[in-house]
Amino acid sequence: MTLPASALPANMRLAGKANPPIGHYEFCKTYGDECRAKQSDPGPAPLTEARWKELLDVNYTVNAAVQPLTDQEIYGVEERWDYPSSVGDCEDFALQKRKLLIEQGFEPSDLLLTVVLQPNGEGHAVLTVRTDHGDFILDNMRNKVLLWSDTEYTYLKRQSSDDPGRWVKLQDGRATAVGSVKSQ
Template sequence: MTKSGTAFLALLLALSFDALIGSAEAGQEFMRTGGRTTQPVGHYEFCQSEPEECRQITPKQPPVLLTRELWAEMVDINNEVNTTVTPKTDMEIWGKEEVWSYPVGGVGDCEDYVLEKRRQLMKHGVPAGNLLITVVRQRNGDGHAVLTVRTSNGDYILDNLEPRILGWADTDYTYLKQQSMRNSGAWVSIEDDRNIAVGSVK
């Protein structure tokens, strides 16, 4: 990227961050979670092959502070993974219906995008308990996975189907379940009563 392009991107990041902080005065909502629920089969199998990813215990603490630097990292990582990984189904990649893994050979499905973004943000120091794999339902009824980043300004969604990082309530998904903030191998339900999507998730 040229110097002028880099400067323009930096300006866009600064403006978008300032807009976020300005909108925070009214208070960005956090998702309301319920009790323990079933772990997705794909995540259970992922835990068998990558057990350290499912043994992350995060002590009770406030969400990670949303700084200008963290916002820039979120934007960069979201863009990088979305543009370097080619979407393919698990059946096309593995010949199986459901396989969760990090992207292999530059291809992956929605869970693979999420796992890679989560891994990269953890390398930048974001605690595991603030990076939650989240299962949602699209408006057409299809299941989908996104990454929820819990910040001091609210819950934000990193999504391979949407280039922008949005507050969770600004998406048109119905939220079903996500990883526990305390234990990356446990899952909790989400109490989303907005009734946006229709259909059911397999």
């Protein structure tokens, strides 16, 4: 197994404070310990061959174990973030992956819930793993772990690495503005 080669931009750029998603706010009321700042951020995790294998294994294992269903189908509500038992939606997959990686020794400050837009404009949640090789995305829609800039998503916001109860805006440096000019 070989570590992925880094490409620029390897790490997401932060663009200020953001409000947490309502689902995460409610999750923090239930799982308060998961949303409290523990210590200062030691910086991105060193990505070794063993750590890379753990990322791949956790992404695949959770994707295979949890059946995707919407919160409406599961709970009868529009939005609820929780750990999945056998069913869940995108943020539930991300929460489970985060939990398992913390159990394997990853720092919580390197495992950040992230809100993105899919190419079709729908919202989606993924888990960002900050490493010294770049920010990688664990996604319930694919088993392959990709560098954030190699995905088709537009990145909106994610948890702060300093405080998991706070969120920060993301500046997607890959996007280029394309405007159309009407002929007159």
